Amino acid sequence: MSRKLLLEHINVPGIETYEVYRKHGGYASVEKAIKKLTPDEVVEEVKTSGLRGRGGAGFPAGMKWSFIDKKSGKPRHLVCNADESEPGTFKDRFLMEKLPHLLIEGMITSSYALGANLSYIYIRGEYMWIFRILERAINEAKAAGWLGKNILGSGYDLELYVHCGAGAYICGEETALIESLEGKRGNPRIKPPFPAISGLWANPTVVNNVETIAAVPWIINNSGAEYATIGLGRSTGTKLISASGNIKNPGVYEIELGLSVDEFMNSDEYLGGMSSNRPLKAFVPGGSSVPVLPANLIFKTANGEDRLMTYESLSDGGFATGSMLGSGGFIVYDDTACIVRNTWNFSRFYHHESCGQCSPCREGTGWMEKVLNRIENGLGREEDIDLLWSVQAKIEGNTICPLGDAAAWPVAAAIRHFREEFEFHIRFPEKVKSRDHFVSEPFDQVKHLLAKATV
Amino acid sequence: MEKVHYTQEINITPQLMERINVLISHYPEDKRKSALLPVLHEVQDAHENWLSIELQNKVAEIIGIQPIEVYEVVSFYSMYNQKPVGKYMFEFCHTSPCCLNGVENLMDYTCDKLGVKVGEITKDGMFSVKGVECLGACGYAPMLQLGDFYHEHLTPSKMDQLIEDCKAGKITLLAEI
Ligand SMILES: Cc1cc2nc3c(=O)[nH]c(=O)nc-3n(C[C@H](O)[C@H](O)[C@H](O)COP(=O)(O)O)c2cc1C
Numbered sequence: 217m218s219r220k221l222l223l224e225h226i227n228v229p230g231i232e233t234y235e236v237y238r239k240h241g242g243y244a245s246v247e248k249a250i251k252k253l254t255p256d257e258v259v260e261e262v263k264t265s266g267l268r269g270r271g272g273a274g275f276p277a278g279m280k281w282s283f284i285d286k287k288s289g290k291p292r293h294l295v296c297n298a299d300e301s302e303p304g305t306f307k308d309r310f311l312m313e314k315l316p317h318l319l320i321e322g323m324i325t326s327s328y329a330l331g332a333n334l335s336y337i338y339i340r341g342e343y344m345w346i347f348r349i350l351e352r353a354i355n356e357a358k359a360a361g362w363l364g365k366n367i368l369g370s371g372y373d374l375e376l377y378v379h380c381g382a383g384a385y386i387c388g389e390e391t392a393l394i395e396s397l398e399g400k401r402g403n404p405r406i407k408p409p410f411p412a413i414s415g416l417w418a419n420p421t422v423v424n425n426v427e428t429i430a431a432v433p434w435i436i437n438n439s440g441a442e443y444a445t446i447g448l449g450r451s452t453g454t455k456l457i458s459a460s461g462n463i464k465n466p467g468v469y470e471i472e473l474g475l476s477v478d479e480f481m482n483s484d485e486y487l488g489g490m491s492s493n494r495p496l497k498a499f500v501p502g503g504s505s506v507p508v509l510p511a512n513l514i515f516k517t518a519n520g521e522d523r524l525m526t527y528e529s530l531s532d533g534g535f536a537t538g539s540m541l542g543s544g545g546f547i548v549y550d551d552t553a554c555i556v557r558n559t560w561n562f563s564r565f566y567h568h569e570s571c572g573q574c575s576p577c578r579e580g581t582g583w584m585e586k587v588l589n590r591i592e593n594g595l596g597r598e599e600d601i602d603l604l605w606s607v608q609a610k611i612e613g614n615t616i617c618p619l620g621d622a623a624a625w626p627v628a629a630a631i632r633h634f635r636e637e638f639e640f641h642i643r644f645p646e647k648v649k650s651r652d653h654f655v656s657e658p659f660d661q662v663k664h665l666l667a668k669a670t671v
Numbered sequence: 672m673e674k675v676h677y678t679q680e681i682n683i684t685p686q687l688m689e690r691i692n693v694l695i696s697h698y699p700e701d702k703r704k705s706a707l708l709p710v711l712h713e714v715q716d717a718h719e720n721w722l723s724i725e726l727q728n729k730v731a732e733i734i735g736i737q738p739i740e741v742y743e744v745v746s747f748y749s750m751y752n753q754k755p756v757g758k759y760m761f762e763f764c765h766t767s768p769c770c771l772n773g774v775e776n777l778m779d780y781t782c783d784k785l786g787v788k789v790g791e792i793t794k795d796g797m798f799s800v801k802g803v804e805c806l807g808a809c810g811y812a813p814m815l816q817l818g819d820f821y822h823e824h825l826t827p828s829k830m831d832q833l834i835e836d837c838k839a840g841k842i843t844l845l846a847e848i
């Protein structure tokens with residue numbers, strides 16, 4: 217189960233340079249696409265592969281490409297989303313740092329498919345050293361004739377540039393990203409129109425995650441049908457997982473979709489179990505925006521089936537007992553972690569990152585942060601839990617972009633699965649005074665107090 | 672609240688101007704405004720890591736847009752500093768996955784050692800400490816950003832060393848173009 221498509225050559229010394237990358241078959245997909253396939257045939261291969269967007273939403277990439285407006289005759293653009301700011305996610309950075317040419321190759325092949333002659337990689341401003349790596353790699357690719365005018369004598373022209381953000385999670389949302397690329401504040405646009413019709417400078421635009429684009433060369437080299445045989449069901453191919461928290465081997469892993477959560481968590485090939493051999497308490501499988509799950513729902517679904525690393529299995533049970541694969545930001549908590557503190561921390565993040573356009577998000581995230589902060593610090597009231605529930609419910613579905621939902625879901629899930637921990641904070645304020653309250657006394661050891669406490 | 676007006680010396684060197692022009696050339700001729708974010712980074716890097724109103728006006732003039740278009744961008748994005756910062760600004764990621772690996776204690780340690788609170792600058796203007804949101808290094812926590820680079824898997828003794836290295840001028844802040 218350790219098939220590597222993206223990271224096949226990761227351990228080859230010098231693979232970040234053009235020469236070594238090329239020697240190991242790099243840029244073959246560009247040659248094949250441009251010399252042997254029409255743009256529409258490239259789109260078809262990607263459709264057949266079943267590749268789904270790796271940025272979080274999991275939308276089929278080939279289908280998204282087929283929506284791009286080719287009739288209006290306006291210039292088209294491909295924009296790579298390298299904003300990577302979802303807490304728990306650090307895979308795109310790994311890929312770009314180690315395999316910059318894989319991303320560039322994917323950008324060229326994909327731009328050809330879309331008929332884009334001017335494409336961009338939008339990278340978060342904090343990754344400035346990677347911005348430089350990509351700039352250098354683009355220059356190398358250009359010098360070798362893979363970019364510029366009349367690529368491989370085909371008549372196809374492509375210019376590719378890197379653009380940097382400057383510290384704003386919201387710019388990962390595709391329409392905010394486009395605004396930011398136009399030199400403006402990152403305020404998401406109201407959809408429709410979708411970027412495929414009116415995106416960058418009102419031109420038809422496709423926005424795809426780094427990992428999505430990096431999967432394209434393999435698909436073109438080996439065929440979409442071959443890609444579709446890897447993985448499980450509608451979760452085709454491999455996925456990069458960023459693993460962090462209380463585990464032995466944090467880092468970035470390429471897994472074949474369909475691997476069991478148990479094997480991923482506990483085998484030495486992957487995370488190697490818990491870092492200090494403490495009991496597992498909870499996990500977040502897909503970045504801070506997806507619901508947290510308690511220990512009893514991690515390895516098995518509510519029906520008692522094995523929980524697998526697929527889009528379908530991780531969301532099995534809906535929000536009642538499931539979560540989401542999201543961006544693949546896999547965060548593991550042991551019994552010393554405090555769910556209330558973690559939820560407050562995430563709420564602070566969303567409040568800080570809200571662009572402020574919609575009142576439910578702007579005000580609601582502020583309220584959630586404030587109420588969670590007082591509960592965490594032993595100043596909560598019994599009715600605060602219901603208050604939190606009602607605030608999150610009022611944000612969800614009532615905003616311009618999904619950041620509102622992303623802020624609401626973690627709060628809802630924490631209350632759904634860990635309500636007792638909130639009650640404990642409210643009823644035993646003296647027990648949560650120190651920041652590390654569950655380090656000396658994990659919740660499991662003090663939970664019995666709740667039974668005796670009356671409201 | 673009293674509003675302090677911070678001033679700085681503006682110096683757009685020919686070398687900086689050349690780089691700005693390269694960045695502007697990455698966008699269609701009638702879309703120069705698109706270059707604003709990358710240009711602001713370069714200009715800020717060349718001006719002790721902050722952007723005064725006068726400097727923002729200068730950027731507006733170079734790109735050919737209204738000053739307000741620059742102000743609204745500078746005030747939106749967290750990486751642009753609107754007032755002076757410490758020469759060595761330790762930006763610790765304080766989002767949850769990093770907290771699971773002890774960043775809060777390490778921030779306390781660093782603040783105590785430097786004699787500042789989060790958000791403050793040491794009297795000599797050398798250091799400041801900030802808490803920022805997830806930097807995409809969650810598996811290598813605790814960590815901080817210093818200039819263009821990340822310092823990961825930190826411990827109190829690595830922090831001591833880093834501070835010493837800064838004082839000795841051994842730390843590079845900007846990635847080579
Ligand atoms: C608040 C917010 C932040 C997002 N951040 C990112 C991000 O950092 N990287 C990313 O690829 N997608 C991010 N997305 C998803 C993008 O909007 C978009 O769906 C994605 O880039 C499409 O690429 P894909 O189909 O290849 O996944 C974010 C969405 C929202 C609502």
Ligand code: SF4
Pocket residue numbers: 386403404569570571572573574575577578615616617618619620
């Ligand atoms: S939901 Fe939040 S982040 Fe998204 S547009 Fe509305 S205010 Fe901005």
Ligand code: FES
Pocket residue numbers: 303304305764765766767768769804805806807808809810812
């Ligand atoms: S949470 Fe600290 S780098 Fe992601």
